[in-house]
Amino acid sequence: MRTAAIDERQLPPASAAHETRANSVLRPIVFGANDGLVSNLALVMGVAGATSDPAFIVLAGIAGLIAGAFSMGVGEYISVQSQRELLDYQIAFQRKQLREAPEQERAILAGLYLERGFSQDEANRFCDAVFDEEDHAVRLLIFEEVGLDERSIGSPLVAGGGSFVAFTLGAFVPLLPYLLLAGAPAFAGSLGLSLVALALLGTGIAILTRRPIPYGAIRQVLLGGAAAAVTYGGGTLLGVNV
Numbered sequence: 001m002r003t004a005a006i007d008e009r010q011l012p013p014a015s016a017a018h019e020t021r022a023n024s025v026l027r028p029i030v031f032g033a034n035d036g037l038v039s040n041l042a043l044v045m046g047v048a049g050a051t052s053d054p055a056f057i058v059l060a061g062i063a064g065l066i067a068g069a070f071s072m073g074v075g076e077y078i079s080v081q082s083q084r085e086l087l088d089y090q091i092a093f094q095r096k097q098l099r100e101a102p103e104q105e106r107a108i109l110a111g112l113y114l115e116r117g118f119s120q121d122e123a124n125r126f127c128d129a130v131f132d133e134e135d136h137a138v139r140l141l142i143f144e145e146v147g148l149d150e151r152s153i154g155s156p157l158v159a160g161g162g163s164f165v166a167f168t169l170g171a172f173v174p175l176l177p178y179l180l181l182a183g184a185p186a187f188a189g190s191l192g193l194s195l196v197a198l199a200l201l202g203t204g205i206a207i208l209t210r211r212p213i214p215y216g217a218i219r220q221v222l223l224g225g226a227a228a229a230v231t232y233g234g235g236t237l238l239g240v241n242v
Helices: 020-050 054-100 102-115 120-131 134-146 156-180 183-209 213-241
Strands: none
Touching: 020 054, 020 156, 020 183, 020 213, 054 102, 054 134, 054 156, 102 120, 102 134, 120 134, 156 183, 183 213
16 A cells, blocks of 8 residues: 655755654654554443443543553563664674674675675775774674664663553543543543544654645544444444343
């Protein structure tokens, strides 16, 4: 499935720096909030379709919030920590290879740049410069051979904690009206507030990924609304059958 084309007029100037580290922090926060909002909206709507008792709806929403927040936080922490551990292993292994077979590693790196159009002399000069500093050679070889780059990994604690908090905040949105209201106003408030929050999150995701803001907001509302509609319909059928 093709994504929307990127308009070069919306790109930052060529002199701007890439936001590698910023994205490693923002990604788990933004997507954690999105997951919390969508999953708990669907859960609340599903239970609301099955019963009008606000106690059941609130209980289900709180359970979904707690379970989802811990699942998201632990999952994000393990994911990032595993990448860190893999990077540490690759660094140690690459240092060993450089000590025991430096010419082999030099030939691998030179071959990669020959494939990209470098001449043999250019590739050799580049390798000479890189291999003068072991740390540079290690990290470049890991990036070229394995695709790992510590700049894009980020902190596992920040990723896990950010995801936990963001999921909690997102999941709290559909619950809030049911804590303040009852009956139809609570249902309408939960759905309406969640759709507004989805639009805001879609806007944030569009900004993060450099997509048109209306595209991001509308897409998020449609997808989140569809999830809520499906679970509400399923809850209604279940409630009738019970």
